[in-house]
Structures are given as C-alpha cells and as structure tokens.
Amino acid sequence: MPTTKKKLEDRAAVIKALGHPSRLLIAQSLMKGERCVCDLKDLVGVDMSTVSKHLTLMREAGVLNCEKRGLNIYYSLACDCLGDFLRCVDRLACGGKKTTCC
Amino acid sequence: MPTTKKKLEDRAAVIKALGHPSRLLIAQSLMKGERCVCDLKDLVGVDMSTVSKHLTLMREAGVLNCEKRGLNIYYSLACDCLGDFLRCVDRLACGGKKTTCC
DNA sequence: GCCTTATTTGGTGAAATGGCCAAATAAATG
DNA sequence: CATTTATTTGGCCATTTCACCAAATAAGGC
Numbered sequence: 001m002p003t004t005k006k007k008l009e010d011r012a013a014v015i016k017a018l019g020h021p022s023r024l025l026i027a028q029s030l031m032k033g034e035r036c037v038c039d040l041k042d043l044v045g046v047d048m049s050t051v052s053k054h055l056t057l058m059r060e061a062g063v064l065n066c067e068k069r070g071l072n073i074y075y076s077l078a079c080d081c082l083g084d085f086l087r088c089v090d091r092l093a094c095g096g097k098k099t100t101c102c
Numbered sequence: 103m104p105t106t107k108k109k110l111e112d113r114a115a116v117i118k119a120l121g122h123p124s125r126l127l128i129a130q131s132l133m134k135g136e137r138c139v140c141d142l143k144d145l146v147g148v149d150m151s152t153v154s155k156h157l158t159l160m161r162e163a164g165v166l167n168c169e170k171r172g173l174n175i176y177y178s179l180a181c182d183c184l185g186d187f188l189r190c191v192d193r194l195a196c197g198g199k200k201t202t203c204c
Numbered sequence: 205g206c207c208t209t210a211t212t213t214g215g216t217g218a219a220a221t222g223g224c225c226a227a228a229t230a231a232a233t234g
Numbered sequence: 235c236a237t238t239t240a241t242t243t244g245g246c247c248a249t250t251t252c253a254c255c256a257a258a259t260a261a262g263g264c
Binding site for chain 1: 116130165189
C-alpha cells in the first residue's frame, strides 16, 4: 500500500488527536468507560469549552463516539485497541532520553 | 498508575512525534530499515533542514535512534511495535468520519 | 413559557509549529 | 590544507494550536 497523501493525513490526524496531554488523559479515562463533558472538565482541569473542542477534534479524527442522553453527552472510545497502543508508547517514552547522539 | 503530569507529557510527546504526515511517513519508511537524512528528504519532499528538525524531534521524544557512519547519519526506529500501533490507528482512521453526532 | 443545566460556538491573544533560506559544523577525499 | 558532501543550527514568517471568555443552543423541569 503506497499510502496516499489522504490516507497518511487521516492516520496522522488520529495520532495527533491523542498527542496532547489533555486529550491523552481524556482517552485514558475513557478506557474505563464513557464520560460526559463535565466529568472530563473536572478531570483535565481546563475550561469546559476547551474540553469540548478537544472532544470535537478527537471525534472528527475518528477516535471517539458520542451519544446524547438527557442533558448530557457521553463520549466513549471508538476502538478498544488503545491499551496496546499505549503499551507501545510507554516502551518508547523517554526510555532513552537521548538528547545528544551524533 | 495515577499517571503523573510528567509521564503524561512524555507519552504525549511520543505520540505527537508520530502525529504529523511527514513524520509518520518517515516512521513508516523506517519500518523497512534504517535510512539517512537525504534518503528521507527525497521521500518526504521538503527541505533537508526541515527533515532534520523532524528527526531531532522524533529522536528527543524517544521514537528514533541514530548512528553516524562516515558522512551519513542513519536513523532507525527505537521500537518494533510500530506495526501494531499503526494497525490500531487504521482501525480508527476515518472509519467513521462522523462529522455530526449530537 | 421561563429557568436551570450541559454543551457547543465564535472571538481573541499568546505561544508553538513547520516551512524555507543561509550559515555553521563534521567527516572524507584529493 | 582546501574542497566536497551530509547534516544541523539559527533566523524568519505564515499558520495552527490551545487557552480563556462571552454568547448561543438544546433539553428538562417548574
């Protein structure tokens, strides 16, 4: 698969959707189950409008699903592979911390 | 694991290092084996100084290793789990494309 | 219908990002 | 040692990102 430009950008968008501390924290929380926006606002500790924008970005990338029930909107992960994903990330994360190399 | 702020940021940095089309393309190429900067410059099609900066960012996040041999610097992936990682990404990427939801 | 609660949208500003170019560095070669 | 080749560094500029705030929208309850 020669990976078209579009495909590459879609993939990058998914990854980017997880590549921010607040969004990663949200994703990790959602591994334990669905949450509404105000739950996530308390978790992350920024303005709710900011959380909402993060969630929109993640949803548009394909990472999240959402469902409205009553006054709340419940967000959940679109895929259960995030655990494996993060295991790979942790193997890389600052395991080296090689600031100099060449 | 309550995930300290530092840990969260380190993880996010790893993910962010892969969450850009050029950098993802580089990473995918490196799955096939090490490459020098000028190889990657041809692959990505941007200025070599730009590629170099991408590589530095990826290395500092922990995603890449590098080794100098002669005039060239060869970059390689720091971890072989990228295949699984991308499999997860592809399951998410625009599988839904849900622009509206709630 | 009016109030309250939950969420999104639009605007703004500061900071980060990603590209290019030119100059600096490092190693090999004549 | 001067030259060539590979790479990095620093500067600059346009764009994007991420935070906040205020205002708009949506649903439920009195």
